[in-house]
């Protein structure tokens with residue numbers, strides 16, 4: 001199959017921001033996804049460079065329009081790779097081949113009688129660069145720009161859009177997927193329930209010279225939409241380039257709701273007048289607001305994608321945008337929300353799963369994918385295979401429907417299941433079980449096989465992290481050529497293949513709030529300490545005598561004849577030995593590298609012949625059946641060994 005996916009071509013009167021980045025990211029993710037399905041894909045973006053707004057922007061900078069458009073177009077072009085967005089083609093409306101194609105199309109449509117000359121008077125909105133109908137005005141102003149349109153009366157050329165109204169209604173009704181989500185399809189059908197007016201497609205050169213001259217009347221230039229929309233054709237070599245043949249029938253456009261009408265009404269009717277088959281699908285998304293407010297230069301809350309990537313990394317930004325927005329609805333952006341997603345979904349859920357699983361394969365299976373004991377699968381194993389297969393199916397349906405957040409939800413459900421699978425199957429216990437059956441190997445195989453599938457389905461969304469996952473799994477080369485049909489199923493990993501631990505994918509980030517709390521808490525605590533002196537309570541001063549520190553476990557070993565005790569070598573920051581009664585709950589090699597909290601100023605004590613200098617803190621509970629559980633107290637994010645705990 002072929003796929004042709006496009007973004008709007010962006011006006012060069014503004015620098016790339018979060019909104020542009022989102023649409024382009026969606027198109028990039030979809031193009032990567034369709035490649036994963038084995039499609040031959042063409043992905044196009046670009047810049048829209050004619051019109052009054054551009055002339056004004058250039059003038060305000062003291063540049064010529066040509067210098068100005070070259071500069072800003074370049075900024076757009078260079079922004080996309082920073083987000084790992086890789087279009088196959090970047091089109092500019094000032095390219096000579098585009099100008100020629102626009103003129104050829106205008107001539108053809110004019111010759112067949114679908115463009116005529118007439119006088120027009122109406123409400124012209126400079127922001128929209130078009131005449132608004134009476135119905136569109138709200139209290140006499142343009143609802144999008146909150147400005148009163150200019151009353152203009154002039155002679156112009158018009159496209160007979162009304163001729164194609166009935167055809168368009170019929171086409172939309174017959175093809176429920178033509179415009180999605182459904183709310184936008186309904187909006188278009190409702191607009192089409194009224195008679196459609198013809199479309200003004202020119203500007204006199206007395207008012208605008210920065211445009212494409214009409215081939216049949218040099219006193220006029222084209223109106224922006226009849227120029228801009230045609231980029232989708234010129235980019236693939238219309239009318240006789242080989243790519244046009246190949247890709248046009250597969251065309252899918254992604255836009256936000258602001259340019260629904262040009263794409264859902266002007267464009268299909270123009271295509272129909274040209275005698276071409278309609279595009280395949282139009283995908284319409286909502287707006288990104290910032291902290292619940294519209295993003296705008298004057299408010300000063302415009303989010304620049306480059307800055308976000310610098311702060312949070314490309315995969316976090318991509319994941320956040322796709323996971324957070326329900327495609328079609330508006331969403332609110334905040335950095336707190338980015339950090340929350342990063343820490344919970346990426347660091348905790350995915351990152352931990354990845355490093356725990358591969359560390360254990362290294363430790364217990366010598367870094368090789370082990371064999372499965374197929375005859376001895378448990379219900380847990382079968383549930384995992386089943387959930388993995390269901391996840392792949394749900395993922396495909398939702399990626400195809402542009403409901404990326406739902407596709408990711410399905411992936412994260414499986415990640416949760418895998419984290420629970422580790423806890424319930426406790427490989428560290430299986431590793432010490434006396435009858436070393438094949439169970440440990442099976443569990444480790446299930447984990448590596450699951451990671452392989454995760455690396456595959458996450459590739460369109462987080463190409464960099466998925467690449468790191470694939471490299472750690474020793475599949476860098478094979479992954480690049482893998483498709484969902486060949487690799488998106490259970491049981492592909494060959495036992496015996498080498499895997500390595502790989503990097504930490506997503507280190508936790510500190511939240512702004514967390515950075516503030518220690519100060520606030522300190523104040524509160526000292527007030528509390530002054531006001532209480534009840535029995536069993538200690539004063540702030542008393543508590544202050546306890547020296548708590550973060551310590552890194554650098555070695556751990558069992559102590560002979562003491563089945564409850566482990567001898568720990570800790571760095572805090574100098575090395576010291578501490579004896580801890582945790583042998584029932586932790587295996588020595590699981591502990592190395594953990595950062596725990598210790599009481600550092602405890603008097604030394606000798607336990608089973610070992611001098612212990614300090615005490616490790618842990619939390620303990622009993623479950624309903626009286627079984628004790630203990631977990632070590634650790635720190636919430638990475639911090640230097642020896643740091644004071646206050």
Ligand code: MSP
Pocket residue numbers: 007008009010011012018019020022023048228229230231254255256257258259286287288289295
């Ligand atoms: N040049 C026209 C499009 C011509 S396409 C043949 C244009 N350009 S634009 O620079 O204004 O880009 C509009 C598009 O930018 C939206 O449709 C959307 O893709 C993106 N966004 C701009 N602001 C946005 C948000 N605040 N939120 C989400 N996307 C938004 O219109």
